[in-house]
Amino acid sequence: MSEAEELGNWTRSHFSAEIPKKDGSSVTLMGWIRAIRKVGKLTFLQLADREGFVQVIFKGVSPQIQKKLDILQRESVIAVKGKVKINKTAPNGVEIIPSELKILNLAETPLPLEVVTQKTPADLPTRLNSRFMDLRKPEIAAIFRIKDMVVTAAREYWDKNKYIEIHSPKLMSAPSESGSNVFEVKYFKNTAYLAQSPQFYKQIMMAAGFDRVYEIAPIFRAEKHHTYRHVTEFTSMDFEISFISGLQDIMTEVENLIVYIYKHIQKNAKTELKILGKKITPPSTPFPRVTMTEAFKMIGEKFNDNDLSSDQEKLFSEACKKKFNHEFVFLTEFPWSTRPFYHMKKDATTTCSADLLYNGLEIATLAQREHRFKILMAQLKDKNMSPKALEYYLNSFKHGSPPHGGAGLGLDRIVMKMLGLENIREAVLFPRDPERLWP
Ligand code: ATP
Ligand code: MG
Numbered sequence: 001m002s003e004a005e006e007l008g009n010w011t012r013s014h015f016s017a018e019i020p021k022k023d024g025s026s027v028t029l030m031g032w033i034r035a036i037r038k039v040g041k042l043t044f045l046q047l048a049d050r051e052g053f054v055q056v057i058f059k060g061v062s063p064q065i066q067k068k069l070d071i072l073q074r075e076s077v078i079a080v081k082g083k084v085k086i087n088k089t090a091p092n093g094v095e096i097i098p099s100e101l102k103i104l105n106l107a108e109t110p111l112p113l114e115v116v117t118q119k120t121p122a123d124l125p126t127r128l129n130s131r132f133m134d135l136r137k138p139e140i141a142a143i144f145r146i147k148d149m150v151v152t153a154a155r156e157y158w159d160k161n162k163y164i165e166i167h168s169p170k171l172m173s174a175p176s177e178s179g180s181n182v183f184e185v186k187y188f189k190n191t192a193y194l195a196q197s198p199q200f201y202k203q204i205m206m207a208a209g210f211d212r213v214y215e216i217a218p219i220f221r222a223e224k225h226h227t228y229r230h231v232t233e234f235t236s237m238d239f240e241i242s243f244i245s246g247l248q249d250i251m252t253e254v255e256n257l258i259v260y261i262y263k264h265i266q267k268n269a270k271t272e273l274k275i276l277g278k279k280i281t282p283p284s285t286p287f288p289r290v291t292m293t294e295a296f297k298m299i300g301e302k303f304n305d306n307d308l309s310s311d312q313e314k315l316f317s318e319a320c321k322k323k324f325n326h327e328f329v330f331l332t333e334f335p336w337s338t339r340p341f342y343h344m345k346k347d348a349t350t351t352c353s354a355d356l357l358y359n360g361l362e363i364a365t366l367a368q369r370e371h372r373f374k375i376l377m378a379q380l381k382d383k384n385m386s387p388k389a390l391e392y393y394l395n396s397f398k399h400g401s402p403p404h405g406g407a408g409l410g411l412d413r414i415v416m417k418m419l420g421l422e423n424i425r426e427a428v429l430f431p432r433d434p435e436r437l438w439p
Contacts, residue, residue, distance in 0.1 A: 003103060003105070005102040016031065017092065021094055026081070028079065030077075032047070036074060047080065048136070059097075072106070076106045080098045081099055082098035083096070113126065115137055124423065128425065149264060154257060163212040166213045167217065171195070174390060176196045182194070194220035195219055197238070203396070203401075203406075214239040226434065228422060233432040244404060250354075254356060262281075288324040291331075292308075305337050307334070307335075314360065339367070341379045342367075352405075369406070371397060371404060412424050
């Protein structure tokens with residue numbers, strides 16, 4: 001007997017969650033066998049697809065079907081034709097009495113991973129090694145369906161607000177941020193660098209007169225350290241807008257975007273949130289704003305133009321929880337010493353920039369950019385950088401760059417924090433880190 005029959009002219013009539021609750025309806029279902037149970041002459045199959053599962057009950061079948069049932073293994077792919085039978089005690093109120101069965105692909109045993117979580121769940125590396133199997137778990141699939149909705153919501157927000165989506169190059173002739181965590185790649189006879197951000201290009205698009213742009217794309221950082229919040233390839237949601245009066249405009253735009261995403265998820269991800277046992281409520285606006293000087297005061301330490309260390313960040317987020325009872329906080333007025341040359345300066349030591357913290361973790365950096373060529377060149381010099389490699393970027397400031405600013409938001413970190421995941425790798429389909437370039 002064939003272990004991989006052809007589908008022929010069969011097409012799926014319903015996903016399991018869409019089966020009509022009407023006795024005798026004809027259905028054609030396709031999916032994976034999540035469980036097999038044999039009781040006397042009865043065989044119960046749990047047929048799972050991406051929307052849920054349904055019980056298929058074989059009773060008094062033809063010898064031909066019986067032969068197939070005898071060789072079936074869990075997680076094999078099958079197609080079934082049959083009739084609906086209402087059963088109030090069944091998980092979704094119906095079961096299927098089949099008339100035909102096709103084995104589309106028999107699964108090998110043993111399975112590399114159990115789909116139905118056992119008493120001792122597999123550890124993350126084991127799960128990631130067999131990610132295709134891990135993703136069959138409804139509670140894991142739910143994370144990525146919510147991630148899809150976050151992106152859909154962001155696109156929708158930006159489209160409604162007259163942004164233009166752009167696609168900037170990911171192969172660069174010079175690093176796009178600091179040179180310390182850039183990946184080098186062989187580029188014919190030369191060296192190219194993988195983009196660490198779309199920063200320079202979205203700013204060039206302001207000089208090009210596009211006014212409001214956004215990009216959702218992978219970026220790369222050679223982060224050597226193992227942390228719960230860094231991967232080497234992640235998805236950045238970037239935007240940049242022109243004719244701003246100040247950083248305030250960027251903060252408002254970020255707030256509106258986050259609230260829009262929350263409302264979209266609250267409305268559209270009811271099933272997924274239920275599977276994950278999570279509730280979300282759109283945050284109130286404006287989000288609290290704390291200057292760096294105030295932040296150090298709040299943790300009882302003296303501010304000396306430093307960034308918060310990760311320990312101080314923890315203390316600060318505790319203090320914020322008490323003071324504001326808000327999931328989001330803008331940390332503002334970052335010292336010039338900790339920011340890149342293209343951030344606008346507020347005064348000699350401070351920049352017009354902010355970080356957005358989400359339950360204590362940075363999820364975005366925002367800034368008004370320096371758009372005045374001469375000042376930008378002076379700031380570059382101040383950071384001991386050479387203009388040569390950045391000529392293509394700097395040229396765009398010579399011939400009409402409007403006042404502008406923007407933000408880069410980490411999609412994977414947003415999903416991680418929204419769902420209370422402990423490791424960013426849980427929010428990335430196939431994460432990349434110093435030890436993992438596979439699968
Ligand atoms: P961190 O200080 O946490 O390393 P960063 O300040 O270097 O972050 P930015 O250059 O401001 O990061 O990048 C914009 C956003 O991209 C960050 O706010 C964060 O949400 C996300 N991000 C940055 N680095 C990573 C990474 N290695 N993995 C996942 N997300 C990241
Ligand atoms: Mg940052």
